[in-house]
Amino acid sequence: QLQMQESGPGLVKPSETLSLTCIVSGDSVSSSYYYWGWIRQPPGKGLEWIATIYYSGSTYFDPSLNSRVTISMDMANNQLSLRLTSVTAADTAVYYCARIPLAGPKPYYMDVWGRGTTVTVSS
Amino acid sequence: QTVVTQEPSFSVSPGGTVTLTCALSSGSVSNSNYPSWYQQTPGQPPRTLIYSTDTRSSGVPDRFSGSILANKAALTITGAQADDESDYYCLVYLPGGTWVFGGGTRLTVL
Numbered sequence: 001q002l003q004m005q006e007s008g009p010g011l012v013k014p015s016e017t018l019s020l021t022c023i024v025s026g027d028s029v030s031s032s033y034y035y036w037g038w039i040r041q042p043p044g045k046g047l048e049w050i051a052t053i054y055y056s057g058s059t060y061f062d063p064s065l066n067s068r069v070t071i072s073m074d075m076a077n078n079q080l081s082l083r084l085t086s087v088t089a090a091d092t093a094v095y096y097c098a099r100i101p102l103a104g105p106k107p108y109y110m111d112v113w114g115r116g117t118t119v120t121v122s123s
Numbered sequence: 124q125t126v127v128t129q130e131p132s133f134s135v136s137p138g139g140t141v142t143l144t145c146a147l148s149s150g151s152v153s154n155s156n157y158p159s160w161y162q163q164t165p166g167q168p169p170r171t172l173i174y175s176t177d178t179r180s181s182g183v184p185d186r187f188s189g190s191i192l193a194n195k196a197a198l199t200i201t202g203a204q205a206d207d208e209s210d211y212y213c214l215v216y217l218p219g220g221t222w223v224f225g226g227g228t229r230l231t232v233l
Contacts, residue, residue, distance in 0.1 A: 039224075047161070047169065047212050049222040060220040063124060096168055108216060109159035109174035116168055 002026040004097050004114035011120050018087050018121075022080040022097030022114060030055045030075045035100035035107035038071060038082045040093040041116075048093075051082065052100060052107060087121045094118050125149050127215055129225035135203045135232055143228045144195040145213030151194035156215040158196035160189060163210045163227075172211075173198060200230075208232045 008020040020038070029036055037052040051071040052060045061069050070083040080097055095117050098110035126148040135141035145158060152158055154176050161169035171180040173189035176196065186201045196213055213225040 037222075046210075046227040047163075047214075047224040049214070049224055052220070052222070058220075060222075062221065103157060103175060106157070106216065107220075108157035109171065109214065110161075110169075111171055111174070111180065113168040113171075 002099065002112050004099065004112060006095060006097050006114045006117035008095065008117045008119055010118065011122065012087050012091075013123050014088055014121055015086055018082075018084040018091065018119060020082040020084075020095055020097075020117065020119070022082075024078050024080065024097075024099075027099065028075075029073045029078055029080060033102055035102065036073065036080050037098050037100050037107075037110065038080070039096045039098060039110070039113075040091075041096070042090070042093045050095075053080065054107075089121050092119060092121045125217060125223050127213060127223045127225040129211075129213060129228045131226065132229045132231070135200070135207075135230065137203060137205060137232055139203050140199065140201045141203060141230065142192070142197050142199045143211055143213075143230070144192065144197050145215065145225050146195045147215060152191060152196045152215060154191065156196070156217070158189070158191075159214045160187075160196075160198045161212045161214065162207075163212065169212065203230075203232050205232050 003025045038050040053071045068085045072081045097114045099112040100107040128146045160173040163169045177189040212227045
């Protein structure tokens with residue numbers, strides 16, 4: 001049974017860098033059958049796709065966050081990471097990681113989600 | 124930047140049928156956008172309902188169905204039940220490998 005568990009600092013100061021980790025169990029992030037992604041949800045608002053990564057190193061980012069986001073995977077520890085620089089209050093959100101199956105060569109939906117980790121940006 | 128638009132809210136009577144839609148600002152939604160639908164209740168992560176336009180995820184009741192209607196992705200709930208009261212989000216895949224969520228529809232069953 002696949003499980004995904006996000007973790008993070010909880011509270012980050014404005015202008016600092018947010019670092020999140022998603023530990024995956026029950027599947028391998030190095031699998032060629034899946035992409036892996038990060039999604040967030042600001043309080044009281046909708047879901048926002050942030051970034052996606054494939055074991056080959058291919059990465060995709062939301063254009064509005066592109067310059068501030070890094071996504072990576074640690075195959076040895078079977079985990080994903082997200083790094084968001086220069087955070088502001090607008091980055092306050094619940095952050096989710098998700099598995100993304102492939103349809104042929106393309107990732108096509110998010111089939112398993114973590115429970116999310118809450119991040120608040122405040123001084 | 125591409126925007127995906129959903130109805131902000133919808134209401135349906137118990138036992139009734141409702142269709143939620145998902146429109147793409149850049150044009151028509153097609154099967155190549157792999158539209159998917161997610162259900163979310165407060166404090167919970169999203170639950171995958173439909174993927175690749177019309178395929179139900181494992182364990183999803185058959186009262187949920189997906190389609191393309193008038194160039195939009197659509198989620199139809201037939202025979203709505205009280206516990207269908209949730210937020211529903213569509214997600215579309217764009218050329219270039221990026222994704223966009225719709226703003227979500229809050230469904231009330233009353």
